[in-house]
Amino acid sequence: MGLPAPFAIYDSDALSDDGVEENIAFESPIFDASDSEGVFLKFDQEYYGIAAGINASEAFVEAFNGSEWQEVYSTVDDALGTTIVDLTDAVAGVENAQVRFRFDGNWSFVWALDNVEITDDLTPGIVTPSGLVGVSESDVPDPLDFQFVLQSRPTSDVTLNFTVDGEQLQPIEPITFTQENWFSPQVSVVEAIADNIPEGEDQRTTVSVTVTSEDPDYNGLVVEEVPVEITETTIPGYTSYRTVEKTYADLSQLATSNPDLASWVDIGDSYDKVTPGGSAGYDIFSLEITNQNSGVEDKPVFFVQGAIHAREYTTTESVTRFAEQLIASYGTDPETTWILDNFEVRVVPIVNPDGRKFAEQGYSWRKNTNPGDGTAAFPNYGVDLNRNYGSKWGEFGEESSSSDPADLTYRGTAAFSEPESQALRDYLLETFPDTKRPWRF
Known part of the structure; x- marks a missing residue:
């Protein structure tokens, strides 16, 4: 947590089981600011929340001036460290002043508070x-x-x-x-x-x-x-997780060094890559792994992908190491050798490279980087690529896939509206011809 005990903590997960929005508060004792020309609040905090959409939350500090509460601080963004709030306008000259910390929202992570101090001398x-x-x-x-x-x-x-x-x-x-x-x-x-x-x-x-x-x-x-x-x-x-550039470089070199076992295939482009005027963006790649000289035709294909949600670092590193292990073990491990002689493994390590790049910078980024019509502000815009596929698109209600561009589960303007989901659709239809029936999900 980073804050030495004892400290106060809100954990809204424990309060969300009933599906009812939380509105809870920690209140300070009453203090006398009647002789103070300046009044200041200092506290240490760690706050992690969801800034926008159906699950948005907000942390407030409010001051009581003897007759009413008024907001003196709020945040929807993550906050860490010492915070100072000027309470002078709110409570200076008030005999029975008070402050309270209030969390308001449907779902969030945690708000920890420590070292709360009211002072008139900073x-x-x-x-x-x-x-x-x-x-x-x-x-x-x-x-x-x-x-x-x-x-x-x-x-x-x-x-x-x-x-x-x-x-x-x-x-x-x-x-x-x-x-x-x-x-x-x-x-x-x-x-x-x-x-x-x-x-x-x-x-x-x-x-x-x-x-x-x-x-x-x-x-x-x-x-x-x-x-x-x-x-x-x-x-x-x-530091156990490679960046986009390093992941791509390592897998590209893996294919170059093992041309009979692996191919590094460009299957499409990211949003930034196809959109002029912004970041350069990325290609989306698949590493196709099989013994190309085994003589076996029409091999069954095993497909795996990572990082459709940008902040899920582990998925990319897991599938990358899986691919590296397959190639390193071929010819020495009988089971791996049999698999690659008779099957093909296709690995897309990063479905969402643009969003992943934001996540690498410390943002809790989930979606791609499409800002849409501008109604959602940075860093809350983007399309949840895992809600952008065509099957049952938009049929499951706002809590499953949202129409709000700021929401974490925003599904986009239409099925397959995003270049990343289009690339995966086209590649998967090439890999697995569509056999879905109308009654199958």
Whole structure:
């Protein structure tokens, strides 16, 4: 969890068995702010939720001014670390003030709270990143975790400048806080330099922080260096799992090195690949594995795929290692040899490479990267490719496949509306001619 005990925790899974929306709250004791010119709330939190759609949830902090509750903070996005909320406008001068933490939603993961403090005197300081800042030379920046926030209102703008090892990291954009936004966390993107020098998956570097301001309490404030972990070809924080680029490179080389056993076949394109003006996108590949010289005709085919949902890292690595093991064992393991002499195995390691690339950056990305008509904001847009196939499309209700573009299970505008599902459809119909009857699902 990352928060030392004791702490308070909401786990909405335990509260969702009845299908009724939760609306629960932790309330503070009453406190006297009648003589306070400034009132501030500090707390540590870990919040993981669903930002949009039918299962959306939201975490609130509300303040009581003696007669009514008013919202002073809310988030639908994941949150980690120290949070500071200015309660001055809400409760300064109030004798019987109070705050409460409230979760509202149909389903979510967890909200953990610790070190809750009400104060009228904030010490100048800077909250630095509390989670892993991790990047990969395999085109994986970190747009989420290099996050800072001030601990008190400055009298003048405060700018954070960052110094990096230029052989390891790209320059990082500075961050400036004002008297208006000092308690709002700000993030700069951290990106590795791909130097093509083998250095392993556990590289380390640090970023130094220089603080400048006309506020004497902040100017020159000493801030600890921020550690950054760098991988070469694996996902930051999950170094057992290869990136899209490394997966493709390894399987392509596997086919090149074993031409009698494997073929690396381009079966289609991702959304970004076919859509101009954005990211380059990816081809979608299948590794076709069989002994091409066994003399057996019309071999039965075993098909397996991974990463139709982008954040499901394990599926890609599992099917990739399965393919590698088949080829490595051919000729030495009798069972594997018999399988590849008499059968064909087709492996699509990444159905959803565009979405997978977002997931590698730390987003809890499930869908593809089609923004649709723009009604769903980043990072909630996309089509759930596992709800985009033609069989019974749109017939099972909103809880099974949603018509809301922001929902995790958004099914798209029509069956097979997405290039990824089209590619799989065409490839599977080529592999397995359609024998489905009208009465079969």
